[in-house]
Amino acid sequence: MRLKLKSGVYLTVIPAKQFKTVRVAINLITQLKPETQSKRLLLANILENSAADFPNQAEIARQLATMYGAGFGVTVNRRGNSHSLSFILNCLNDTFSEQSLLDKGMNFLKQIIFHPLADKNEFENENFIREQQNLRQTIVSAADNKQLTAYLALQKAYFTNPIQQEPSFGTLAQLATITASELWQYYQCCLREDQVEIIFLGDITLQRARQLVEKLNFPARVELPISPFYQQNWQPKIRTNNFKQTVTQSKLDLAFFLPVYYNQPEFMSALVFNAIFGGLPLSRLFVNVREKQGLAYYASSSFDSFRGVLTVQTGIDAVNQEKAQALIMQQLIELQQAKISRQELIDAKKMLINDYQSQLDSQSSQLSHALLTNLTGRRLNSADWEESISSVNVEQVAEIAQQAKLQASAYLQGMADK
DSSP: OEEEEETTEEEEEEEOTTOSEEEEEEEEEEEOOTTOHHHHHHHHHHHHHOOSSSOSHHHHHHHHHTTTSOEEEEEEEEETTEEEEEEEEEEEOGGGSSSOHHHHHHHHHHHHHHSOSBSSSSBOHHHHHHHHHHHHHHHHHHTTOHHHHHHHHHHHHHOSSHHHHSOTTOOHHHHHHOOHHHHHHHHHHHHHHSEEEEEEEESOOHHHHHHHHTTTOOOOOOOOOOOOOOOOOOOSSOEEEEEEESOSSEEEEEEEEOOOOTTSTTHHHHHHHHIIIIISTTSHIIIIIIIISOOOSEEEEEEETTTTEEEEEEEEOGGGHHHHHHHHHHHHHHHHTTOOOHHHHHHHHHHHHHHHHHHTTOHHHHHHHHHHHHHHOOOOOHHHHHHHHHTOOHHHHHHHHHHOEEEEEEEEEETTOO
């Protein structure tokens, strides 16, 4: 059940008696804007590791220990055109302790969110500099991940919007310009203006959750439309991003325009198509490109239903670039022609349903699904989801495959390849 507490502030409660813990997510959500991804990730790191009453990680850990080892974290997530800064608390249900751990947990979250470690109107300088340096090192070390390097090159080639071209962690240039006072002022804007989605999952009633949320007292804010969906038109010209580095294994990544979006009528067919194409261990890309032909060290596909794009990632020897790309395209063409065996379809749907059912045992996954439902207004219960997957047929998979059009490629050629 989702309840509007104030303008722009919402409470969702998902009763679930199978868990011994109650998981709480307090999400601050905004439309993705230029140069904010580095700020929000830096905020997450600072707010996770310090507060006025808990000035370091040791003090936070000590406080969590008094709640019988409650779990806590601050995360960020980009979905299409939206960005969320999320405070997550996981603690024992009140029925398992003599004291109210939920009351104590909400007081803890209140201190973390509304009373960060600060010096007047800026984040405490020593802590700010340390977290800024840590994030800088994380961004620098990302360059050592060549699979990520190739994917980011593909993202830059595919998307026409500069914000979508950016890595989810922002850039070094953006990070270098952030000051402790500027970040403080930005965070105050987040607390006043971001849409607030508070979600409880566990053995808890709406009345109890509402009582706990009153401790936070988020102010009302102007409600602005926040859509997680990003759309761009397909263009006939295929964009490429080719470059060389001194590595042994080359990377060939492809991006296909696929205008199907989360929980739209064709969404389930797109999930089955991706599973057969390259999304599961027994997919076409794995079996035919990697195993049978030996043209790739790894080969898989993923479907971004918030940006309408299907990506293929492979690790290859440079001499196999043309053969590998031709074989990948052949797999797509065969799916477009509905050359799909009955067993292949059954196996893909079975694995998707098993994966979905396993997520029902995860509080984290259920919270994520609940947030997506709130942002999109598109709800499917588990029975409807499984029925929709089960009803997908060969013709529907082929129709999705026919919508996939190659739009961009990125090729990292390993200079050590022979």
